[in-house]
Amino acid sequence: MNTIQKKIYTLIAVVVCSMVVIWVALTYYNQKMQHQYNDILQRYLQMNEASTLSRELVTSLNNYIQSPTVDNMTVLEYDRGLLQEAMHNIVSLKNEGNVFVITNYYNLIDSLMNATDRSIRFLNENNKEEALNDFSDAARLSTYISEMTLTLFDNELKTYDQFYRGMIKQSGLLNKLGITMIAMITCILLLFTYLFSHSITRPIYRLTQAARELSRGRFDTAIDIEGSDEISFLAKTFDRMRININNLFSEAQHKAQLERELQTNKLLLQESQLLSLQSQIHPHFLFNTLDTLSKKVYLEGLEETSDLIASVARLLRYSLKRLDRPVTLYEEVKILREYMTIQRARFTDRLRYVEDIDDTCLYVQLPGLTLQPIIENAVIHAVEPLEHGGTISLVIQDKHEYVLVEIKDEGIGMSEARIEQLLDGNEQGRLQDGHSTGIGFGNVVKRLRLFYGQENIIQIESKPGQGTNVKLMLPKSNKGGGEQNAEYSDR
Structure with a gap:
């Protein structure tokens, strides 16, 4: 049975589901925008990190040339490893608009590392002059890297300018979408609430009208309430009671009519019995006649x-x-x-x-x-x-x-x-x-x-x-x- 309690639970479920849908939709679009923004920011950080590490590598190389100690060599090797890792990460920044620039940027970092390696090798061979020449090349390459980093920043800003504008526009649309969804859900809930209350009050009103007609003695008005809840069950039971009462009245009237007909039929029955006795005389007379003929013919042989x-x-x-x-x-x-x-x-x-x-x-x-x-x-x-x-x-x-x-x-x-x-x-x-x-x-x-x-x-x-x-x-x-x-x- 579709009870009223189930209807109330359904209304609560619809409200909760509507709110969950709105929250999930807004959270999804917000997370999507945040991930896109983080990806762009990560690209800037990787390029800035490569430029910073290139300058630190040149500084470490200069310290090692001035004082070729084990500690300075350790710092130099550490900075070189960080720059090499940053160089490999630069590859992931390629897209259709910056393939050529990123390739040059990658080659500059690779050249800086090669110049650093040559300077260390010449210094270990006690060829300080060649070591200083390679150091100068490394310093110049570091400057080029810093300049190209700025160029990449400028290209990235131009590339993602539309994206930034789209994000701002999308943020506004999300606000409007949220307001629209809330307004639409509110209208739907109001309509659902109206239908829900109407499904309860309308059968009650019809049942009240039927009870009023029944109290006036009108038993021929059928009660037809569709549904399967308690009110519908009550209406069907009330209608069966109406039918039973109507049948009792009809049966009482029919019995009274039968009693009148019975009195009439008693008189007719008495007449028919007399006629039946008269009709039986002829067959019995015929049987007796045939028996008499049979015996007479038998006696005659x-x-x-x-x-x-x-x-x-x-x-x-x-x-x-x-x-x-x-x-x-x-x-x-x-x-x-x-x-x-x-x-x-x-x-x-x-x-x-x-x-x-x-x-x-x-x-x-x-x-x-x-x-x-x-x-x-x-x-x-x-x-x-x-x-x-x-x-x-x-x-x-x-x-x-x-x-x-x-x-x-x-x-x-x-x-x-x-x-x-x-x-x-x-x-x-x-x-x-x-x-x-x-x-x-x-x-x-x-x-x-x-x-x-x-x-x-x-x-x-x-x-x-x-x-x-x-x-x-x-x-x-x-x-x-x-x-x-x-x-x-x-x-």
Whole structure:
């Protein structure tokens, strides 16, 4: 949750980071200018050091010529080493504008050292005259070095004149930049502070308005506050409370309306019960009539006709009583045989019926009158139109997770469009047989899917001229299908 405390910490972090950025930027540019200034000053010191050391070397050489002692020689060697080190440092002062001058300056120092070495050598050989001549050359070279040092100073001043001016200008710009950055950071912080405070006060104001509307009895005004802090959480909780209160009012009104409708429906129910009793008189009268005809025909010696009438009576009784609740596969197969008895009496040898049934699968439940309409469809489209009739086979097999029921025929088959129409449940069947139950193929598909709560419960394999194979994949245990079965039973 993006809490208000985190927002405050964020504001503090932004302020601190802004100040650190300003300090780092100003410190960086100040250090950069200081390093550049130190580099230039170091160049002046190196050139001045070379000029000073050249004069000290000449002085030490003069002292040694006047008094060639070990101490004077030691001082002379020390001064010569310092000048040689300064001569090597002079090389680092070269740039594009002073290559020629620095080279000459380097050569003058080298010549001074060579003259000094020659003067010492001649003095050690007791050739004082040549030693004095070389001393004079060394003194003259020292003067040249001092003059060239001044010349180098002048060139350096001209070379870095723009740099000095740039440093002064840059210093002014840094001051302006610092002021500008402080002003900009201040504006940003003021804007951030305003947004921060607005993100807290605005939701509180909207929540207050919503509470005022709720106190007036208006529960239809939604509270929509975006965010993830404590105020947003409070607003969402308040909105859920509003919805719950509104639902309670709606539920109370709905219950009152239901009570009024219930009183009305009680009267209608009494009338419907009377009508239901009247409607049951006709089927029972028909059953009793068929039973009477069956017994009379049997007494007259027409046993086959008696069995046929009995099969019609059992089929009719089953179709009227079993549609409102699930049945077992055993009951479906049993009533299917009654139906095939009627159809074989009608088609005689033209209808051939074959069964291959695994009796261990007959406990599976399914909607009543599922197999008979499928077989009836096969009889009408695969046997009746053909002069030589046809064969219809029923296969029931155990497939571990489900029971496979296959109904095959050798009829004219059907197209993919026709199969799709049947599986969509749009085909209600156009049966013309006098013993039809009136339940179409599409009705069977809908009831199967409703009962099991699955879409892939039925498959149709067929091609024009190659017959049809209808497959039912019936789950052994309809887990989670209790609500579907209850809904099916209510229907």
